[in-house]
Amino acid sequence: MAIKKTSARYGKGSCNGTFGELVQGIKNNQPFLITFPISELRSIALFTPDNECGMVLETRAHQKAALACNKLLAYFNQKGGGRLRLLSTIPKGKGMASSSADIIAAMRAVANSFSLPLTKELISQIACEIEPTDGVMYRDIVAYDYINGQLIEELGQLPPWQLIGFDLGGTVDTLGYNQQEKNYTLTQLNELKQAYQLVKEGILQQHLGSILCASTMSTRINQHMCEKPYFEEFEKLSACLGGGLLTAHSGTMLGILKNPAFDTKEQMYQEEILLDFNRRTGLSPIFYTNVNQLSQPLPSL
Numbered sequence: 001m002a003i004k005k006t007s008a009r010y011g012k013g014s015c016n017g018t019f020g021e022l023v024q025g026i027k028n029n030q031p032f033l034i035t036f037p038i039s040e041l042r043s044i045a046l047f048t049p050d051n052e053c054g055m056v057l058e059t060r061a062h063q064k065a066a067l068a069c070n071k072l073l074a075y076f077n078q079k080g081g082g083r084l085r086l087l088s089t090i091p092k093g094k095g096m097a098s099s100s101a102d103i104i105a106a107m108r109a110v111a112n113s114f115s116l117p118l119t120k121e122l123i124s125q126i127a128c129e130i131e132p133t134d135g136v137m138y139r140d141i142v143a144y145d146y147i148n149g150q151l152i153e154e155l156g157q158l159p160p161w162q163l164i165g166f167d168l169g170g171t172v173d174t175l176g177y178n179q180q181e182k183n184y185t186l187t188q189l190n191e192l193k194q195a196y197q198l199v200k201e202g203i204l205q206q207h208l209g210s211i212l213c214a215s216t217m218s219t220r221i222n223q224h225m226c227e228k229p230y231f232e233e234f235e236k237l238s239a240c241l242g243g244g245l246l247t248a249h250s251g252t253m254l255g256i257l258k259n260p261a262f263d264t265k266e267q268m269y270q271e272e273i274l275l276d277f278n279r280r281t282g283l284s285p286i287f288y289t290n291v292n293q294l295s296q297p298l299p300s301l
Contacts, residue, residue: 008049013108017041020248045109053081065106093171095251124149165255212244
């Protein structure tokens with residue numbers, strides 16, 4: 001696609017990461033995930049145009065992002081290049097969409113620099129040519145085919161939630177994980193369909209309980225594919241806190257998704273439970289919530 005050549009300027013782009021997925025699996029023979037974006041987890045890309053470079057350059061750590069940007073310029077038949085710099089608060093290899101967020105933020109920075117009409121569909125097309133990609137180009141919760149880079153369905157925003165997350169250590173090779181054959185049983189496939197529907201209904205009715213049920217179902221089904229340590233301990237912790245399990249299906253993160261603790265007594269009880277959990281496992285919690293975000297406009301990405 002050719003567009004009118006414009007003088008490139010300094011460009012900036014960003015993209016949020018995730019804490020795994022609400023549900024992930026196969027539905028009607030199509031791979032899918034339902035996103036769980038976390039605004040505090042973010043990649044920021046800074047692009048300085050430099051025609052002498054001839055192409056977009058980056059360090060070896062971000063070659064995928066640079067490749068996506070060069071594909072973007074080629075798509076628009078745009079000559080020129082520059083230097084890309086990426087800053088991120090998203091841990092690598094944890095199942096938090098760090099690579100997808102880097103690629104998307106980088107393309108947004110280059111598109112901003114060259115005034116290119118970048119769409120979510122084009123982002124998906126280019127990103128999935130490089131690797132399986134999360135649906136983090138969308139602000140709200142979506143069902144997304146992460147292998148083929150296709151939006152399945154926009155689902156909306158979640159009701160108020162709190163997430164108590166834990167990093168179980170190590171890293172997971174996402175590419176290797178996605179190349180594994182997913183041998184779900186017929187029962188599991190039916191449960192994944194049910195989980196998908198529960199998330200849809202939970203968002204439509206703003207009922208967190210349905211969503212907690214769905215995320216727990218998906219976490220349990222996928223445990224045998226990317227085994228998480230202390231799993232039985234987490235199930236007990238989830239029951240004590242009245243929440244549901246949430247996992248990075250191809251990562252090392254596992255957490256408890258629950259209603260926010262507004263009451264002081266409830267908060268104190270939660271702290272006692274988590275201190276005891278820490279003493280037994282050595283795992284320290286990381287807290288996320290969307291309570292403050294719901295009263296504020298979404299940031300521009």
